[in-house]
Amino acid sequence: MATVTMKQVRPGEVPKDGGTAVQEDPGRPVFRGNGPNDYVCVECGNVLAVSMHPDQMTFRVRVKCAVCRTINVAENDDRPPEQRRRRRI
Ligand SMILES: [Zn+2]
Numbered sequence: 482m483a484t485v486t487m488k489q490v491r492p493g494e495v496p497k498d499g500g501t502a503v504q505e506d507p508g509r510p511v512f513r514g515n516g517p518n519d520y521v522c523v524e525c526g527n528v529l530a531v532s533m534h535p536d537q538m539t540f541r542v543r544v545k546c547a548v549c550r551t552i553n554v555a556e557n558d559d560r561p562p563e564q565r566r567r568r569r570i
Pocket residue numbers: 522523524525526527546547548549550551
């Protein structure tokens with residue numbers, strides 16, 4: 482098991498074909514799977530998804546935190562090339 486901190490979605494990084502899951506109860510993750518990772522809000526650390534596979538948490542999957550209203554994404558794979566270059570390790 483690992484805990485993964487999600488990333489904040491910025492304007493322009495949102496793919497048109499994706500959807501945003503809205504968490505309504507801070508104590509209840511919006512996704513519950515059978516994978517190795519738990520995903521937490523980048524801003525406040527609230528648990529948004531539990532037991533998920535990384536394959537399931539793509540850049541198309543976004544979650545709006547019930548606590549701080551931040552929209553989180555696990556990966557920002559659709560960034561423009563210059564931005565991707567800058568932020569890659
Ligand atoms: Zn939050």
